[in-house]
Amino acid sequence: MRYYQSEAVETKDIKEGKIPTEKFRPKAKFAWSAGIAISRFLEELKNGKIIATTCSKCGRIMVPPRIYCEKCFKPADGWKYVKDTGVINTFSVSFLAADASRLKEPIVVAIINLDGASEGMGIVHRIEEYGDWREVKIGMKVKAVWKPPEERTGAITDIAYFKPIRE
């Protein structure tokens, strides 16, 4: 019972199995039904288009689309394409991978307010072709770079990334 007496535990004690543990890997698999609004959104991505739903009461053009307006609590009543260009609302530069290891090239992830959508609505995506990450700015104009049609699967990754529009 010596390990219950506040003694220092070292890495080798764990590796040698002196600390009792029980391992288990759950089999947890899910397939979420996309539903009415998101199914259409994903289909349109395959066509190289971004679609929104509209609310006739508050006039908003909502992306990602939903079948209800959460502000008015009424059904959305129309579909409307928005542009694949927009403005960076905010962004971060991730220097670490999911396992916390250092990346050779950082990843820039941004919230993009899409042109044609209501204020503060759009898409979350990666920014590439920015040169030096220090050049990426809030308010910068960006445009979607689509995968070739034959590689699209009806997923958010049908847009490969967004790139700055240099004027």
Next chain:
Amino acid sequence: MTEVAIVGVGCVGFRQITPELSYKELMYEAAVKAYEDAGGINPRKDVDVFVTCAEDYLEGFSIFDEFVPDQLGAALRHLFTVSGDGMLGLATAYMLIKTGQFDTVVVEAHSKASDILTYMDIVAFGLDPIFNRPLGGHPYYVAGMEMNRYMHDTCTTMEQCASVVVKNKKNAILNPYAAYGAGVTIDQVLCSETCFYPLKKLEISNPADGCVVMVLASENVAEKLTDKPVWVKGVGWCTETPSLETMDWTKAVYTRLAAEMAYKTAKISNPLKEIDFAEIHDLFAYKELQHMEALKLCDYGEAGKLTEQGLTALDGEFPVNPSGGLLGMGYGLEASGMQKLLEVVLQLRGEAGKRQIQDAEVGLAHTWRGIPTTTGVVAVLSNKK
């Protein structure tokens, strides 16, 4: 202190699968119906608190709470999630209104069981990781063990357990919210595959998709919103030990204690006489019998015989699971308590259609959180204040 009433209900489902709708769309539809039913309230301003009931592992999301406000009209409003059965949400809403600080509370629970590809592995994940999980096998063997001991101690017969299936699936044919209505015979039940001895395949409820939303209100608000309020007379809940090694295997003690708590508040001393019908958790056929006894609706060991004699049939003296129960409606996971409440509300309003129980005034709703839990909730409701 104010009385508490259910003033609006909305239900979508229950169905085997709902591939055309996302869980958010399912919830939206049920919410719209409930608000309309509650006199057309606007959730953006007329609801004080929203309570949603969901277990992350059944959703496949971490912190599922964050995904629910928009479709309930609760964005930027006052919402929280109870990780448990919808009837624990009812208990929470009841307490909130009783404080006098809140007049209108919405409760939501749903099942998107068809989105879970490895449902039984998720159930098995609820078993103790050190003592039980390494033994392997399908987790419903726990139900087989309980049924075995229950039958051994009470002399309940296989035929009596099977009669629960026949009754519930028959009632479900009359219920448009039920997914698994059928005309089956005792022989068909007994001849179905033995899955977890002594439990037969037809004695196990199948999962179903659906959503139930309810609006609860204080006395003053309730009487303005509806002329058919259903009053919550008492609520009780209880959890026994989580340890399979030491839990009681025959008496569903958690249900007994939850019932005693609810009966005390509702001032019920003779449940069979003072209550007109009950919706009882029947994930497995024998559970309806065991729970009937725990709810003090009959003596220990008597439920099987009384069911066989027709006491609990739709036209019997004390109907049990007029909705068709979970065997007939389908098992709505954390929404199963809400399925029970829904039927009690419809019956007490006289809106149960062809399965309407004449002159029903007091109803009981009971739920259990399924394998491998020992958590139960009981509520007594009435159409008389």
